[in-house]
């Protein structure tokens with residue numbers, strides 16, 4: 001590349017904010033580029049080696065591929081581009097250095113432990129290189145760390161967190177400045193999206209393609225659909241996996257294709273004066289914030305129980321149970337329906353996530369961490385904070401968790417939440433049709449499994465008491 005082919009540049013670093021709308025860091029970067037008479041270079045860095053123990057799983061990588069493609073098109077429509085690179089920011093800047101003068105890097109913050117420690121290193125590197133670094137808090141409604149108890153401690157229980165959060169309001173919409181984006185005459189080289197190898201080989205993503213439209217436009221469409229059809233009956237509909245009673249915004253929120261604040265504002269506007277109708281949905285959205293807040297304060301909880309005594313729980317890893325659970329062949333129709341929905345669509349209804357997770361950790365006594373890893377690889381919305389919270393909740397070892405001794409009965413859950421078998425019929429058709437013979441019998445008997453789980457719990461308590469006495 002010839003020296004000075006590009007004017008001074010502002011680098012915009014897309015991370016988990018793959019959108020143009022309501023993107024405060026992007027709006028600020030664009031304004032700064034214009035003010036400095038610099039070009040704006042939008043970049044996405046594919047660096048799984050920087051994600052610690054949690055590089056994106058297979059389903060999330062599929063999603064990311066589609067989302068980057070959509071983002072590239074949106075940027076092209078504004079006379080810009082998306083530059084793709086494999087590797088970290090330092091490497092890219094070193095590659096650019098002789099020919100491109102980067103004045104500043106703009107991005108939105110991430111709060112996973114690996115991302116936070118990377119960001120610290122990067123800040124130091126950029127300071128030494130004389131490049132400004134501007135980061136913005138837009139991944140959550142309220143910046144993790146900003147809401148605390150009166151004693152200044154992190155909340156461990158959701159309701160008081162929610163009560164305080166409700167007094168805060170959310171940020172106003174960040175509006176992008178009008179007009180064409182300052183772009184270079186000659187763009188620096190970029191990798192091709194297909195060279196990042198995000199899509200699965202062999203191709204097993206047909207079910208995902210049939211179910212989802214990743215990207216900002218897909219996210220906005222999902223939000224509009226929810227505001228039109230779902231929000232009014234959300235309080236009841238959200239518990240019924242056989243109906244489309246929830247927003248299905250979780251992957252769009254994870255990848256930042258839709259901002260949480262824009263969902264909050266849209267829900268509030270769609271229910272003016274009817275806060276009671278909006279409340280259940282806003283509350284769920286706030287659980288997402290609570291999850292980020294917990295991971296922020298307790299970064300070890302992606303792999304370690306928040307309640308440390310659970311590290312001594314007598315888990316057992318039985319291969320045949322593990323296989324049956326993953327394949328949706330446990331003989332419990334609601335559990336199997338959930339695991340098959342997950343495999344086919346990359347998503348599972350929240351009620352069924354709770355039931356399948358509880359079944360794994362209580363009926364089968366398999367460690368919650370194994371379940372969390374499986375979800376991580378198969379969910380399109382796999383999100384370290386939400387997934388850790390969900391699994392610790394199910395295993396009774398997290399913040400505000402279901403007590404371990406409260407054990408879901410998967411048959412009763414099916415009667416309550418899928419009484420017309422709409423969900424089970426869809427995912428386990430052999431259970432409700434004449435081919436019932438090929439459906440496996442239960443791998444464990446409910447009452448015996450329940451007793452075994454309670455006995456394991458008593459063993460744990462015994463161990464703890466012994467430990468305390470010595």
Ligand SMILES: Cc1cc2nc3c(=O)[nH]c(=O)nc-3n(C[C@H](O)[C@H](O)[C@H](O)COP(=O)(O)OP(=O)(O)OC[C@H]3O[C@@H](n4cnc5c(N)ncnc54)[C@H](O)[C@@H]3O)c2cc1C
Pocket residue numbers: 238246247248249250251253254284285286287288289291348349350351353354357375379381382383384386387388389390391394
């Ligand atoms: C074991 C287990 C694992 C989970 N793993 C994940 C995960 O990896 N990624 C993920 O996004 N969610 C996870 N959840 C939370 C929840 O199941 C999903 O967020 C929800 O099913 C997404 O569907 P929706 O978008 O239609 O939700 P809606 O009901 O429409 O809710 C709107 C948004 O609020 C947030 N939300 C809703 N419920 C929860 C919750 N219980 N905890 C945190 N945020 C919530 C989500 O961002 C969701 O998109 C998990 C739950 C459990 C029990």
